[in-house]
Amino acid sequence: MNKYYMILDKILVLGKMQGNKKGNIRYLLNEQLVLTPADLLDIFEGHSIARKKLKNELQLFMQGERCVEKYREAGINWWDYCGAILVNSYPSYFEKLPPLLAKINREKRNSKNYVLHLGATGVESNQAPCLSLVQFQIDDSELVVSAYQRSSDANLGLPADIYHLYLMSRQVELPLKSITLNLGNVHIYENNIEKTRSLISGEETVKFDLNV
Numbered sequence: 001m002n003k004y005y006m007i008l009d010k011i012l013v014l015g016k017m018q019g020n021k022k023g024n025i026r027y028l029l030n031e032q033l034v035l036t037p038a039d040l041l042d043i044f045e046g047h048s049i050a051r052k053k054l055k056n057e058l059q060l061f062m063q064g065e066r067c068v069e070k071y072r073e074a075g076i077n078w079w080d081y082c083g084a085i086l087v088n089s090y091p092s093y094f095e096k097l098p099p100l101l102a103k104i105n106r107e108k109r110n111s112k113n114y115v116l117h118l119g120a121t122g123v124e125s126n127q128a129p130c131l132s133l134v135q136f137q138i139d140d141s142e143l144v145v146s147a148y149q150r151s152s153d154a155n156l157g158l159p160a161d162i163y164h165l166y167l168m169s170r171q172v173e174l175p176l177k178s179i180t181l182n183l184g185n186v187h188i189y190e191n192n193i194e195k196t197r198s199l200i201s202g203e204e205t206v207k208f209d210l211n212v
Helices: 003-014 037-046 051-062 068-073 090-094 097-107 157-170 190-200
Strands: 016-020 023-035 115-117 131-139 142-149 176-189
Touching: 003 023, 003 037, 003 157, 003 176, 003 190, 023 037, 023 190, 037 157, 051 068, 051 090, 051 097, 051 157, 097 131, 131 157, 142 157, 157 176, 176 190
Parallel strands: 142 176
Antiparallel strands: 016 023, 023 176, 115 131, 131 142
């Protein structure tokens, strides 16, 4: 069982129940997922991820693209519920990435100053970013990526975030040592619990419901 499936299993076994405006969830607080390149390969080989769509999505985010139609043209329809424009959402913060990554490649400093903050409390948004902080550090000439997520949908959001962080790491001209995700609240929606059990048991065609 890869590390991603292990966190899914842990939520199913140990998670508590909680209700919110999107529905009931089974959740865990303050979990950590540490992934080496071998762990990432294990996840990507064993779990179906929409790699092309997620790559296109990250590129649009980094370009600061806010028009939902542009995502739809790239085959990405999971933002349709936000209306025509993404307001104070991922593009507003991911457009800071290109100059940050260029600075890291140019200076190769070990400093913890390579920090990207995403989102702000109380800002009006039709999809507030769940990824709150991404930090790039250099340790013995290898890249260490750390991220904090205030909230993580373990079925749909978490694998996408793992792949986005991997794609970010590929843009730094250093070998990757690890990616660590600190998950403030990681959860499975009640209507996806049985489907999650099916996924872990080996069913490859599971489709999860989007709760918005």
